[in-house]
Amino acid sequence: MPKISNKGLSMPQSPIRKLVPFAEKAAKAGKSIYYLNIGQPDIKTPTIAMQAVKDADIEVLSYSRSEGSEQYRTKIANYYKNNDIHVKHDDIIVTTGGSEALLFAFGSIMDVDDEVIIPEPFYANYNGFSTASGVKVVPVISKIEDNFALPPIEEFEKLITPKTKAILICNPGNPTGYLYSKEEIEKLAAIVKKHDLFLIADEVYREFAYDGATHYSILQVDGLEDNAIVIDSVSKRYSMCGARIGCLVSKNKDVIATALKFAQARLSPPTLAQIASEAALETPQSYFDDVIEEYVERRNVLIEELNKIEGVQVANPKGAFYCIAQLPVKNSDVFAQWLLEDFDVDGETVMVAPAAGFYSTPGVGLNQIRIAYVLNTESLKKAVNILKEALKVYKD
Structure with a gap:
């Protein structure tokens, strides 16, 4: 059988997308998922x-x-x-x-x-x-x-x-x-x-x-x-x-x-x-003013709710619409998959991006996740509550 190139074998999987099969399986099983893993804004295109x-x-x-x-x-x-x-x-x-x-x-x-x-x-x-x-x-x-x-x-x-x-x-x-x-x-x-x-x-x-x-x-x-x-x-x-x-x-x-x-x-x-x-390019400044106001509110809600969870450390972002949260877990890849496969609160769960894939240094960021705050504030509160409840019962 012809062989795949070394370059192809070395290509890393996306930490943002590699859990998609587990999310699809969870959705087919009837779970509702809050997608915090990808920077796809819910803001309307102009x-x-x-x-x-x-x-x-x-x-x-x-x-x-x-x-x-x-x-x-x-x-x-x-x-x-x-x-x-x-x-x-x-x-x-x-x-x-x-x-x-x-x-x-x-x-x-x-x-x-x-x-x-x-x-x-x-x-x-x-x-x-x-x-x-x-x-x-x-x-x-x-x-x-x-x-x-x-x-x-x-x-x-x-x-x-x-x-x-x-x-x-x-x-x-x-x-x-x-x-x-x-x-x-x-x-x-x-x-x-x-x-x-x-x-x-x-x-x-x-x-x-x-x-x-x-x-x-x-x-x-x-x-x-x-x-x-x-x-x-x-x-x-x-x-x-x-x-x-x-x-x-x-x-x-x-x-x-x-x-x-x-x-x-x-x-x-x-x-x-x-x-x-x-x-x-002809989009009026008012569009951006409204968008920034919305993201600031989302950021504030997200950081406030994450800071309420025992053992969680979070950086306070000053731009874009992402933050890194450090969790009391050993491996966020395993934890993120577990959230999709084995955990829910009233039929709802969350999808996050394990942060180790955002590093190139081996072993760094294993206990961190990236959260994209591209959901409305009500959804963000529900999603963080699911994380809080999950951390109460999760065992490494």
Whole structure:
């Protein structure tokens, strides 16, 4: 029998999706499930985006340019200008989701066995993207006791080798919800300039900054033009996860020219989704004001309820819509599966994402889970109550 590649065997399972078969089985058994495992907002997609697809006068659904339509990229550049980020349309390549933008970035700046330093915990698919690209993730651990703040910059410097090509951050963070300050971004900017590295920032949660804080982009740092690569997406901003439209942004012309070759190899991003995404740029600020108010309320309810559970420690997120909770269990993978297979409260249970998959360091995060607060407050209260009751009876 032909063999699967070593790369294929090394590809990690998604901690967000690997429990889906158990959830489906639980649902078929009649259980109601509160899905806290995946960042799929229940916020409605802006009507203007959906209407644009309905109104599209298209007789032939053709390819777009490999880098995305010029009209759409020009409007993206204007969106950035309104956020005090000054780029041109030809600094932007439209991609099939932020995922493809990351793959293009890895492919453009790193060769097989090169290294990227990432504060962990981090978005689980970074492990998958690095494996697919033949790149080694070098983790620097941030701690729940520090609310997952940026580790001391000296810890990054200790890890830099001749193989190091980039530092990657997610800001605000998935899965931690941590929002990096301007001072933290400037520390990272200084170290990548000192060592001639790239700084990649996954900024897909830019709009979701709470408690009066503002997001500071790496593209706003003076003198970082050659080092900065931003990953962006419409998925969370406009609750358009299924559109699969993102972009790679950089003022480094060599990066853009190289990424374009990867874009040409896959032909083009989806045409109808670009139409929807272009229209979404006209979404009024009131939409975001309402969404942020809703997420702040959800966060406050979630953190308050989790803090009532004995033995649970939780970080307080300042952005995005995730948090990491540390539980009094030995292995959250086993616990999460048990919740679906063997536990319910009045026919209801919860699905969470075990957090070990958001680390690359073996054995770290085994007693943690990621919670996406994408449900309404009433559902969040019920879900946390189920967790509380489950922890009363669960035995490792």
